[in-house]
Amino acid sequence: xxxxxxxxxxxxxxxxxxxxxxxxxxxxxxxxxxxxxxxxxxxxxxxxxxxxxxxxxxxxxxxxxxxxxxxxxxxxxxxxxxxxxxxxxxxxxxxxxxxxxxxxxxxxxxxxxxxxxxxxxxxxxxxxxxxxxxxxxxxxxxxxxxxxxxxxxxxxxxxxxxxxxxxxxxxxxxxxxxxxxxxxxxxxxxxxxxxxxxxxxxxxxxxxxxxxxxxxxxxxxxxxxxxxxxxxxxx
Numbered sequence: 001x002x003x004x005x006x007x008x009x010x011x012x013x014x015x016x017x018x019x020x021x022x023x024x025x026x027x028x029x030x031x032x033x034x035x036x037x038x039x040x041x042x043x044x045x046x047x048x049x050x051x052x053x054x055x056x057x058x059x060x061x062x063x064x065x066x067x068x069x070x071x072x073x074x075x076x077x078x079x080x081x082x083x084x085x086x087x088x089x090x091x092x093x094x095x096x097x098x099x100x101x102x103x104x105x106x107x108x109x110x111x112x113x114x115x116x117x118x119x120x121x122x123x124x125x126x127x128x129x130x131x132x133x134x135x136x137x138x139x140x141x142x143x144x145x146x147x148x149x150x151x152x153x154x155x156x157x158x159x160x161x162x163x164x165x166x167x168x169x170x171x172x173x174x175x176x177x178x179x180x181x182x183x184x185x186x187x188x189x190x191x192x193x194x195x196x197x198x199x200x201x202x203x204x205x206x207x208x209x210x211x212x213x214x215x216x217x218x219x220x221x222x223x224x225x226x227x228x229x230x231x232x233x234x235x
Contacts, residue, residue, distance in 0.1 A: 017088075023067050027067065030102070031102050034101070034102050036132075036136060039124075053109035063098075070091075072092075087149075097208050104205075107198045120185055125192070131199040145210055149213070149216050150217060154214040155222070161206075211223050
């Protein structure tokens with residue numbers, strides 16, 4: 001028969017869980033800051049800020065490893081159950097998503113550096129600025145939803161992904177018009193298309209985290225419209 005966990009063991013477990021949550025928040029803050037800095041480097045054509053993004057990415061890589069190690073240790077030594085188990089497994093997945101956000105920030109910074117060598121300058125445009133703002137907000141809200149086990153907020157984040165997709169389509173149309181009007185704009189326009197694609201992927205990763213928040217809070221899987229298919233299949 002399994003013995004109940006001691007008060008000391010229970011307290012130690014929740015201390016470890018709190019530390020894991022804090023490391024996830026640290027990762028999120030770092031990832032959000034890198035996206036902000038990468039977009040600033042693009043808007044200001046600032047090579048120094050772009051290089052700073054490249055240099056800081058390793059911090060996210062290190063945090064991902066730390067989160068994974070902490071989560072695996074909890075799984076192996078504490079054997080969490082129910083919501084605590086879902087949180088611990090979700091933390092491993094989310095740390096990977098946040099590390100990929102950092103990779104997208106690096107991609108945007110690299111676009112900035114390539115644009116510095118292009119003689120024709122194209123402004124990022126309102127669509128890209130708005131995409132960056134919304135993707136950044138989605139990411140922050142998604143992490144909050146997961147940490148607080150807020151299913152409603154997680155669902156709200158997922159719904160906002162369509163808005164970022166629409167902005168990406170608008171960006172494509174604007175930049176395509178530039179390229180059709182003047183061949184000299186093709187190179188910078190292609191770089192800005194890459195930027196918009198990376199921002200759209202950040203929003204997708206925020207959506208993944210929002211879905212994980214719903215699963216944590218409600219025990220329901222909403223990835224790939226799983227809930228809808230389950231209802232259609234019936235009992």
